[in-house]
Amino acid sequence: MDAYKQLAAAIFPDVDETIEDLELRYPPRNLKEGAQVTRFAPSPTGFLHTGSLFTAMVAKKVAKDSGGIFFLRLEDTDTKREVSGSGEQLIAQLAEFGIMIDEGYLGNRDVGNYGPYRQSKRASIYKVVIKSLIERNLAYPCFCSSEELDAIRKSQEEEKVVPGYYGHYAVCRNLSPEEAMHRIKEGQTYVLRFRSSGDHLKKTEISDLIRGEISIAENDLDIVILKSDGLPTYHFAHVVDDHFMHTTIVTRGEEWISSLPIHIEMFKALGWKAPGYAHLPLIMKLENGNKRKLSKRKDSEAAVSFFMEDGYPPRAVMAYLMSIANSNFEEWTEQNHIFDIDTFAFSLTKMSLDGALFDLDKLNFFSKEVIARMSAHRLASQSKKWAINNAPELLDLINRNHEYYERILNIEREKDNPRKDFAKYSDIYRQIRFFYHDHYLDLVSGPLPFNEKMAKSTIISLLRDFIIHNDYSLDNDSWFADFKQTALTSGFAASNKEYKSNLEKYVGHIGDAAEILRISLTGSKNSPNLWAILQVLGQKEVDERLQYVIEKLS
């Protein structure tokens, strides 16, 4: 047995499987021609990030549109940063946005034949591969401490050379296998590094599915592939996992482009075919006039929980993200009047190449459209679901009478261009609370915003006439014609034009009369259609409110 084999055996005495065994265990997938296998590979380090949702959406689209497989792998090799429970949370949040996986990690269990789908459970697989690498002298143990590494980096900075563990700076790369074995037996801690044979001065052409050819210097860093805790680093886990899981297209953020040479080199060294890569543009944020990557820590909209808490319908968020991914989605959705990303023909090559600024205005636009197209019934149930966790004050109103709530939401809804005044569920409460008697009393407790020029007696007379004459059985148009008559008898002109040409003859015009009624009923100068409000409130409540205002003014 040669020295490298002995070293490998010393490091992994209990690994008896080979790469060939693994190939047999994870045979090629049986998919039709052109079907793509994609994955979403998040780390369980906290809430789902908006950029991650974007990536997941694209990955799923690519797989589904091609009749392939979309799976999820949990990249939980960083035990220090892991937030317990966030893996499950990720799955749940993804599901809220309609992103379901075909196979992979599902929180409490794995589904699929290419698992385990949690990297922390795949240690034995990585070890098989690394053992083979050591046997071929393509990986070696490194005993450098973090202090030594820091010292190397510092000296490199002083010498103004490229920092990193390479060439003669890679002191452990030339340790003899005997020496390495000796140190291991002594109990020194170590990591395993990949022995790079790349040349920093040589460029390789790599093709990206979105960007086309990219020319980057070869990797010459001996990167760590197995940490001292026995878990792999991202680079190595990516290569091994996506090989054995037979991923055909890796979708990930643009920030990974720079480590692409590392991945390519490892695929080559192992004799494996690398997957296609699609490096997605980052979602950016404007700060002090500069763009920057959306940051989870600084930007509330970076976590998708922001949208959930504010009450944006998931469909609206997805539509917005899709409009960033493929700008023709917007045009498509205009014609189809639906915001269903599943039926849209997505294209990787139509993606923009630079990061989009997150645009809340645009999201609001999509969201208004989406909400306006929901039935009152659906909006009621969706907003209730939201209120349960986020808005006790709204929930209170809903719970008083669900049917009444639904009727409020149905105002000006069932028509060709429905009302678009809610961009998110959190907009609802403020706009509908006047429908509830106690809230109404609260809203009108102060001075009412009547036009100062309007005499109290005029207001009172109009409201009194209204109480007596109003007919609740009329339809919208007839009702308004009827209301004009009432206003006329109180001295209002039937039109603005008429009023303007005979200022001294009238106390105001029909618009003023409507304003008086509106303020009296809602406490505000702005509201939805008056007739609709009357219908929902009903005669008893209307009369009570008007009586209240009359008394207040008397």
Add this chain to the structure above:
RNA sequence: GGUCCUAUGGUCAAGCGGCUAAGACGCAACCCUCUCAAGGUUGAAUCGCGGGUUCGAUUCCCGCUAGGAUCACCA
């Protein structure tokens, strides 16, 4: 700083050698109107700079500039 990516209105962007340079969001005005939310009409606003190539560059090439990403036993 090295390396890589990117560059059309405020934002998202179409364009792929010849166009009055689409469209959407936002903004403004007007119309409609019982107010608001809408809806309709109109408008303001863009090819970063400098060299080439070409009869002709927003488009192709090279610089520059700017922005971004990345340089860990994090992913």
